[in-house]
Amino acid sequence: MQREVTISVNGSPRTDTVEPRLLLVHYLREQRRLTGTHIGCDTSNCGACTVLIDGLSAKSCTVLAVQTDGHEVSTIEGLAGSDGSYHPVQEGFRQCHGLQCGYCTPGMIMASVGILADNPSPSESEIRMGLEGNICRCTGYQKIVEAVQWAAAHPQPQPAGQGG
């Protein structure tokens, strides 16, 4: 059985025909060709596949694409401005070296966007608890927390950096 769905991704609605069993993360990567959302554990433990659905963070490996019919999905590709400016959380990760291998980074950033939407000035503890669903196997948590703190302190979009 196929089903027609209209899913808006990063503000662009599109109608697709999908199998009901298609996972949102597979829809994003294979049908929308947005491969910034990573598949990590595939068991809703690691958070690498975190996206926002109607503004709330979610693990896209544990959501069916059909469940987002008529909804807005935000991925890492939609964060930067059309002029190339960085989202504060992206710039925070750049400024504070919030990544090592980078695999968990899109999920960490989307989860962090979710934290700051709820609480623009989180404490360190609130950031750590807010990221409890995201695992960094490089164990770079200290710099990730600092990156979110940087973003909280600099809530405006940041001009694109000059390399580095």
Add this chain to the structure above:
Amino acid sequence: MIPPKFDYVKARTADEALAALAEHGDDAKLLAGGHSLIPLLKLRLSSPSVLVDIGEIADLSYISDGGTHVAIGATTTHRTVAKSELLRAQVPLLAHATGEVGDPQVRNRGTIGGSIAHGDPASDQPAVLVALDAVLVARSASGSQREIPAREFFRSFLETVLAPDEMLVEIRVPKVPTAGWSFQKFNRRAQDWAIVGVAAVVNGTSAGIGLVNMGGTPVRATATEQALAGGASPAEAAAHAADGTDPPSDLNADPDYRCHLARVLVARALLEAASR
């Protein structure tokens, strides 16, 4: 991992969902947030032929004041339960424990009714509802509705008393604004299921103590409750926390260790409840 094939029905009303259940019976499963069901599908531990999506039925998602109780619609998300001012004031144990379920992403999607109907004794909310003597309201396609005490709802591991054509529609939680309470969750990582958990609500010598992951269903620490009612000190009563339980064995803990944890965590819970 890709789930097995299934047909998919998006129900717009509770009646539509019940009609689909009546039509497909045991072959159908209800899908709300999907955070219990989709992992099972991916592991092929469950292979329903039809999923009935109730996640967008507006009149199943609410928190309302029912006088002596708070009524919670079955598809209310954990996020909404945890943040509810009404619940934080009237049933703080449930609001707090729900804020400990999984992680923010899970709480944004997962629902209280889904967690209860899934019947996992390692989940937090079933034990909380058992401790609070909540009432679960189920509706069937015939239109009949029944009220099931939480203590009679869970039959065995992942099995409840719900019939295949029944749907959990509401959770009624008694208001306990002045009672002492505590939720203790022992796990290895913040987002994990409890190795053992304790949900306690205490009014003087009358206590309701629910245990997470100490058997095939959420159970009450009845020996501890009876000891407290009989005048025992919290420390004396907590020593009986594991009496009569049959805890599981897994990678994290064997039954003896779980019994030890239950005694320690109940002691901590009674101490904390007394301070609130």
